[in-house]
Amino acid sequence: MADLPKIMTAIEISAPGGPEVLVPCQRPVPVPGPGEVLLKVAYAGVNRPDVIQRKGLYPPPPGASDLPGLEVSGTVVAVGDGVDGTEIGARYCALVSGGGYAEYCLARFDQCLAVPATLDMAQAAAFPETLFTVWHNVFERAYARDGETILIHGGTSGIGTMAIKLGKLFGLMVIVTCGSDEKCNSAKALGADHAINYNDADFVEEVKTLTEGQGVHIVLDMVAGSYVARNLQCLREDGRHVTIAVQGGMVAEINMAQVMMRRLTLTGSTLRPRSAQFKGLLAQEIHANVWPMVAEGRLRPEMDKLFALADAAAAHAHMESGDHVGKIVLEV
Incomplete structure (x- = not known):
């Protein structure tokens, strides 16, 4: 020194x-x-x-x-x-x-x-911040494996862009939501398989269409609040929902019977x-x-x-x- x-x-x-x-x-x-x-x-x-x-x-x-x-x-x-x-x-x-x-x-x-x-x-x-966050939440908490499908909100954020790239490197099909057509195009240029403009379309219906009614294996959620109930509608049976931020509010109302009937997993974490x-x-x-x-x-x-x-x-x-x-x- x-x-x-x-x-x-x-x-x-x-x-x-x-x-x-x-x-x-x-x-x-x-x-x-x-x-x-x-x-x-x-x-x-x-x-x-x-x-x-x-x-x-x-x-x-x-x-x-x-x-x-x-x-x-x-x-x-x-x-x-x-x-x-x-x-x-x-x-x-x-x-x-x-x-x-x-x-x-x-x-x-x-x-x-x-x-x-x-x-x-x-x-x-x-x-570091995005890589540690995405690795832990997508691969350790949500147990992502190749061949699975993930829905990522905020596709052009730091977390979203890292999740797209890491997801594709590890063999996931990646669907993202973004707030404009320009951002959707940016997300697809980074490797996202599909990008949904949430201001123009209902992402729940779009996910159902894109997955032929099956739903996704994983949702990476940064919004929370009213999104949670909609996210659960996007999940297939045995799906995993991981919350990493609460930009849309800390309180969510969900149908627990759906969680039971479809064996859904709700988890989340904060790194700091x-x-x-x-x-x-x-x-x-x-x-x-x-x-x-x-x-x-x-x-x-x-x-x-x-x-x-x-x-x-x-x-x-x-x-x-x-x-x-x-x-x-x-x-x-």
């Missing part, structure tokens, strides 16, 4: 509110504890949870940085006790529990993935509050099952737009406009 600066520039949430509350600040450069590395941040991903935190609705878990930012790419500049297998200057991307919108960020080493030479650092920063041990195990799974495809160039995050770190407010405004396709990333 001797030749590192003591103070860094970061973006903090000055008060709960709109994008304008994201302001530059000066903070001490953090010191890595046991099991941690300090990364000099190259890029930081922007995610929906950052927006919710900015509004004061998603406080960081105990012990996490109050700075927004859940994923970064960068180079190792300091190493905590008990960290073996890396060296100063090594390139990693990491899932972090906060602190990404800064020049330096702490990461647990077991939540870091080495950035292969084939991957640029901006793309690397766009991987999970234990460090769990996230470390998830990183191992991804390293074994997905990261070789990244190294080979077969999987890349869909990139929307780069903003400078100082323009984090503009990045959030762009995300909230809903115009993006794929990932928004801050260049540090």
Whole structure:
């Protein structure tokens, strides 16, 4: 740590509110504890949870940085006790529990993935949050297997675009919903087999038609609320419904007799509050099952737009406009 600066520039949430509350600040450069590395941040991903935190609705878990930012790419500049297998200057991307919108960020080493030479650092920063979320929810919680069909809401979001690409790599038939014909075309260009404009058509009826009345095996739901009952109508017998966000409301009314008669599974998860041990195990799974495809160039995050770190407010405004396709990333 001797030749590192003591103070860094970061973006903090000055008060709960709109994008304008994201302001530059000066903070001490953090010191890595046991099991941690300090990364000099190259890029930081922007995610929906950052927006919710900015509004004061998603406080960081105990012990996490109050700075927004859940994923970064960068180079190792300091190493905590008990960290073996890396060296100063090594390139990693990491899932972090906060602190990404800064020049330096702490990461647990077991939540870091080495950035292969084939991957640029901006793309690397766009991987962890969506990749960890999609892998865990689609493949571990919903038990997706090749030959199955999945319905993904929000097909052009960061999560949606990753779910399309990962689904196709693992042999799923992918149906998505989007809010415009342009976004439907973008989703199909990314590999979605079918894209439904939910403003023009009833996605329940469209899914029935596309699956010849069978329904889908899995729904990946980011909406919740009134969508849940409709999602269940899209599922075939023994179908699995996985909720990962509640943008349409936290309360749903469903017919439990349908759940019983058709043996449906309802599950869901949120990543940030999970234990460090769990996230470390998830990183191992991804390293074994997905990261070789990244190294080979077969999987890349869909990139929307780069903003400078100082323009984090503009990045959030762009995300909230809903115009993006794929990932928004801050260049540090």
